[in-house]
Amino acid sequence: MEKTSVLFKKALLGFVGAGYVCLVLMSMMFLSVVLGVCLVRLWVEEPVKIQERMFFDYTQVNPYAVLDLGYVKGGKMDKVVPVGHVFNVRMVFVMPESDYNREIGMFQVIAESVSSNGDLISSSSLPCMLRFRSHPIRLMHTFITGVPLLLGIKNEIQIVNLPLLRYKELHYPRTQSIKISLVPRAGVPFLPQLYEAKLVLTSQLPWRKNLIRNWKWTFYVWTSLYIYLTFLVVLVSCFRSVMFPSMTTASSYQRLAISDVYDEEPERVVSARDRPTSENLKRWRQARSKRKAMLMGGGLSDATSMSVTRDEDASMSTEEVGDSESVCQ
Template sequence: MTTTNNSTNTTVVLFKKAMLGFVGAAYVCFVLMLVMLVSVLLGVSLVKLWVEEPVYVEENMYFDYTVMNPYAVLDLGFVEYGKVMKSVPVGHVCNVGLLFVMPDSDYNRDIGMFQVVAESLSSKGDVISRASHPIMLHFRSSPIRAIQTFLYSAPFVLGIKSEIQRLNLALLKYKERHYPRTQSIRITLIPRAGIPFLPQIYEAKLIVKSELPWRKALVRNWKWTLYVWTSLYMYIMLLVPLLSCCRSLMFPNSMTRMRTISGYQHLADLVEEHPRVVGVKDRPTSENFKRWRQSRSKRKAMLLGEGFTETSVGSDATSMSVTRDEDTSEVGDSESICHLR
């Protein structure tokens, strides 16, 4: 019956220890995951502050046909529909292009060439850079147009396809300087010399792209690698002080055990240095000293090997006092034997 009770108690103790170990492991994993999440957020934020993105703007242009030469201006600093258009950063190479959607009509074919002028303006209205390019519809002969119309007659009638031409034109390419900075871009339409007529336009889109300097482009191309390494460095930098200064937060049970072990170590050192405090008149010598040292080393091994509960601490304290009493009595007996001799 006693054996059964002992085995049951052992099973319960092992189960409790396993559950405590599982809870401790889950707690440590939670703390480490929390530190990892914080480090990832910090690492990604730092890299995003460092990495520059190229500017890409695509806006519709609406020309003012009330003047002799219609023009349209795109301001790179305005706010429209909650969208803030930012200017091109210093050092970027700015590319300005224009996309025309024009009807493939007899009027546009008769006009032929016309001129498109692009200008980048500063905040004071000064021209920073200027470029002028001619443009016209793609030529198609009358038989080709007739065959194309015949083949695409059904899509044309159903509205699936329309008689338009898209003309993509590269206008400006310049490097943004510190001063003066680009504030807006102006596009002007100028008719061919000798005629006052301008082409018909369905839609005009201005496309502004910037190219990063090679150093910034290299950083941007490797930004995912920088995300990983910066997050790893931040994780190490957060984990080292956490383990050094907040060990009780990471391992609360181990800190309690270490305090118990340190208390017993201090008590053993006190016994060794001040034997009179515990009832020993003089320091033990020869065989008694060896036995005393052996018992002390055994107690140290037991304390370092496994944790102690309050009951075990009390029993160990009692055994220590008994051992010390035995050592004291042995020392006293040895002294009396020496006196008798």
């Protein structure tokens, strides 16, 4: 039973120690992954994507809308699009399939990128119109989608996607705003009806930064692994007591036991050598005092005492010789 209990205690301590080490290693792994991902995110740039609704001012002859790309950060004006990115600007029009829009036909869309100084960086002008559908096709489409149209699930609309600008953002001048204007075609003062207008701005990274972004998961893994190995080396080298507390306590106990043994051994040797000599000296002094007392008396008692003392002296001499031999050994 005792052996079984001892084995059970050792196994329990082993499981507790293994769990403790696993907990420490998992904590270091979690911290390494967090630090690795944060460092790579600080290093890797992401492309910019902005989607904003545009509201045109129809009080003007040529309605326009402006999207501001600058914002204040820490008391300083910062830009949305980073330097070196190639960004694309496109407009998405949601237009009703009305007779009015079909009769208007073409209209012009003008896009301008303006710097903070008010200078024109880039501009483009593209025509836009609804996709043509003949009368029989419209009737067939209305017949097929009649129920969804009546239930409000589907609407009679067309979505027009129009790419406008594409250029590279430079250090100077920086883009401050994008201006979109609607201009009717020549000879017609009417503008199309719009349900909604959205400006979509997307940027494209330089090829080096794009390569790093495509391999960012690989950088996540290797950076986290390097940080984990660094933490492991530092922990084993400088904080071994945190990871292996039982080993440190056992080694300290062993050192204390060895030092106690070395401290006690000289005292034991000296006492073993000194004890026989002191006892023999006491016996020799007692025998000497007895002889003196007997010499002071006389007669038969003296003779008998002398014989007794001689026997005692012989026994004492033999004991002293044995003790001296033991001391020499």
